[in-house]
Amino acid sequence: MAQLNYWLLLGSFLLLLATLSSTITARLGLPLLLVFLGVGMLAGDSGPGQIQFSNYPLAFGVGNVALAVILLAGGLQTRIQSFRVALKPALSLATVGVLVSAGLAGVFAHWLLDLPWLHALLLGAIVGSTDAAAVFAQLRYGGVRLNERVGATLEIESGANDPMAIFLVVTLLTVVSGASQPSATGMLIEFVRQFGLGAVGGLAGGWLISRAASRFSLAESLYPLLILGGGLMIFAATNSLGGSGFLGIYLAGLVIGNRPLPASESVRSMMDGLAWLAQAGMFLLLGLLVTPSRLLPEIGPSLAFAALLMFIARPIAVALCLIPLKFSRREILFVSWVGLRGAVPIVLATFPIMAGVNGSVALFDIAFAVVLASLLIQGTLVPWMAKRCRVEVPDYPEPLARHGLRQPGRADWQIVQYRVVAGAPAEHSMPHTAPHLEHGRAKPLAVLRGVRLMLPRQAEHLRAGDLVVAAATEHALPDLGRWYGEAQNTRMAYERTFFGDFVIDGDAPLLAIAELYDCPVAENEAEFDVAALIHARLNRPAVVGDQVDFGSMTLIVREVERGRITRVGLKLGH
Missing domain, CATH: 1.20.1530.20 (Na+/H+ antiporter like fold)
Structure with a gap:
């Protein structure tokens, strides 16, 4: 012994x-x-x-x-x-x-x-x-x-x-x-x-x-x-x-x-x-x-x-x-x-x-x-x-805690907790009007302010230090992290440095972008939208952070959903 x-x-x-x-x-x-x-x-x-x-x-x-x-x-x-x-x-x-x-x-x-x-x-x-x-x-x-x-x-x-x-x-x-x-x-x-x-x-x-x-x-x-x-x-x-x-x-x-x-x-x-x-x-x-x-x-x-x-x-x-x-x-x-x-x-x-x-x-x-x-x-x-090597992409704050919901046939919904930080986009906003709720991927359930637990409608406007409890899918966590857990000026400065000053939709016509910024377009790419151009130039599945040069600018993949490029950052003077 x-x-x-x-x-x-x-x-x-x-x-x-x-x-x-x-x-x-x-x-x-x-x-x-x-x-x-x-x-x-x-x-x-x-x-x-x-x-x-x-x-x-x-x-x-x-x-x-x-x-x-x-x-x-x-x-x-x-x-x-x-x-x-x-x-x-x-x-x-x-x-x-x-x-x-x-x-x-x-x-x-x-x-x-x-x-x-x-x-x-x-x-x-x-x-x-x-x-x-x-x-x-x-x-x-x-x-x-x-x-x-x-x-x-x-x-x-x-x-x-x-x-x-x-x-x-x-x-x-x-x-x-x-x-x-x-x-x-x-x-x-x-x-x-x-x-x-x-x-x-x-x-x-x-x-x-x-x-x-x-x-x-x-x-x-x-x-x-x-x-x-x-x-x-x-x-x-x-x-x-x-x-x-x-x-x-x-x-x-x-x-x-x-x-x-x-x-x-x-x-x-x-x-x-x-x-x-x-x-x-x-x-x-x-x-x-x-x-x-x-x-x-x-x-x-x-x-x-x-x-x-x-x-x-x-x-x-x-x-x-x-x-x-x-x-x-x-x-x-x-x-x-x-x-x-x-x-x-x-x-x-x-x-x-x-x-x-x-x-x-x-x-x-x-x-x-x-x-x-x-x-x-x-x-x-x-x-x-x-x-x-420029292979990193902007990160997002993780939930303070998460707990999966037991449900037959699905496992993507979970209960998550976020602390509202000073300067975050969520500060001074109404809990039930956040932009990430539009597609039904998240729903606020409660707000803990000090020792007082409130329903979202009772909280009126969120304050720094509030603990927000929400039901969310895995896909919504990046948006939730950015909304509650990071100061807006810090996030915007970093994303502007990484993705550029402008954001465009992936289905934006390439000719319209070319005319706006005076960029030549190859004949075989004239009918492309921005997403199609990036896919054609990469010749492989796109991921967030992929970059393609187009004229005097750089197009940077910002969001991808189910293999489709939905948002693109535009950086001038590459």
């Missing part, structure tokens, strides 16, 4: 220390996962903690379960609508991109680190894929909102590229260890089995879990446990059948999160907390595995290898995958930059150690150095790169 209390006290102290340290690193712009990793290293045998830990099988098991929880939570928060613009590029990056990155990394490892070819290619496969934990954490909590095409591509890629990396590592391990020499046919069959069973198991399992959740009436606090238990069952069953459990649990979360689900906000909130706990525990444990005194003598070549991976291998792989899909150079540059490495390479690096491959500890140390460099350099500069 004393031993149990000791480890429980130590683990909780490390978790608390890493969490509190995040307040400092947030000001410095450092990724939170780097903090957990650093605390684990300091607690290890070469740090002040002096904890002796070298249980690679335990770290492998914990890492797998933690990654499964993270992918399930990530799938729950991924909107199926994002697949309209991101499925093709994400799948290309998750397969061809990983293969190219791993191959180039293997060449660099052989040349720079003087590793035998098979060991070099094995190292390339270990570090060739991006990490879902690192990507989800930086994109969703890094303080930047990306345009839908770029953000969804990066998230879906990180959720779907683990099968390719595992396939490459396992295949190369069988060759390095001399267990067998896999044939091309056998490799193809294994590849199809990994992806096929993972996809089928995840989609079918997710549908079954969502059906079970909607049919059984449970206490609200039990629905997250149902989702978690069902997701881990899909993960284990898919792995047992020879498929990719990681792909399966991500797709299961995607299906569950996009179907009607009782207590959906409670499920997402609890799963988000569990994902953070999984990330913290996993990175603390992986940090304990590292011996800095063993890492330091080879840190120079390892960091040089990491630089080649970040600045040459990843950009080449991304360019090969995204240029045919009409991504702009700025988007390709940003996607190349956010090739974050995290827990996945470290977990994969335990494979050779457990298989008894010669030199496997050195491969583990190099992979760890790559992860440190990626989180420290790439992760820290994600917001800065988003601004430089």
Whole structure:
């Protein structure tokens, strides 16, 4: 019992220390996962903690379960609508991109680190894929909102590229260890089995879990446990059948999160907390595995290898995958930059150690150095790169709280709360006359002023500090956030800088705009409206933030509804 209390006290102290340290690193712009990793290293045998830990099988098991929880939570928060613009590029990056990155990394490892070819290619496969934990954490909590095409591509890629990396590592391990020499046919069959069973198991399992959740009436606090238990069952069953459990649990979360689900906000909130706990525990444990005194003598070549991976291998792989899909150079540059490495390479690096491959500890140390460099350099500069590459779009304040409504067949209505800030458009307005209520997407229910709860008609005019409770659809939340939660002059100044001084409808005739601003119009575009021109110039589905030059002006997509451009910003003198 004393031993149990000791480890429980130590683990909780490390978790608390890493969490509190995040307040400092947030000001410095450092990724939170780097903090957990650093605390684990300091607690290890070469740090002040002096904890002796070298249980690679335990770290492998914990890492797998933690990654499964993270992918399930990530799938729950991924909107199926994002697949309209991101499925093709994400799948290309998750397969061809990983293969190219791993191959180039293997060449660099052989040349720079003087590793035998098979060991070099094995190292390339270990570090060739991006990490879902690192990507989800930086994109969703890094303080930047990306345009839908770029953000969804990066998230879906990180959720779907683990099968390719595992396939490459396992295949190369069988060759390095001399267990067998896999044939091309056998490799193809294994590849199809990994992806096929993972996809089928995840989609079918997710549908079954969502059906079970909607049919059984449970206490609200039990629905997250149902989702978690069902997701881990899909993960284990898919792995047992020879498929990719990681792909399966991500797709299961995607299906569950996009179907009607009782207590959906409670499920997402609890799963988000569990994902953070999984990330913290996993990175603390992986940090304990590292011996800095063993890492330091080879840190120079390892960091040089990491630089080649970040600045040459990843950009080449991304360019090969995204240029045919009409991504702009700025988007390709940003996607190349956010090739974050995290827990996945470290977990994969335990494979050779457990298989008894010669030199496997050195491969583990190099992979760890790559992860440190990626989180420290790439992760820290994600917001800065988003601004430089102009792939961010204006964000909107989130509700203070939200609660999903239980209703058969629909899950989009929810109860939300907003605090009216000073200078917001809602200040001094009547609660029931706000412009976002016109299309029936939101309805104010109550206003809390101090300790007095009132109906909207009793409040007369809203004041700064009022708490507004409303029923709203998901689609209405951006408008609600801007209406209640942000000062109008701040919002207008930022949107004017981003979208330009003027706003026009997507169906505005192009000739009328051309005559007004004296711009030439090509003969084949004379019958276009503004939306048609943007679609024709982009030659791909449009998202908010897409830009097209027209004469001396720039047209910037401001609103998109069901694939149709409805509002466009106009910026003069591009």
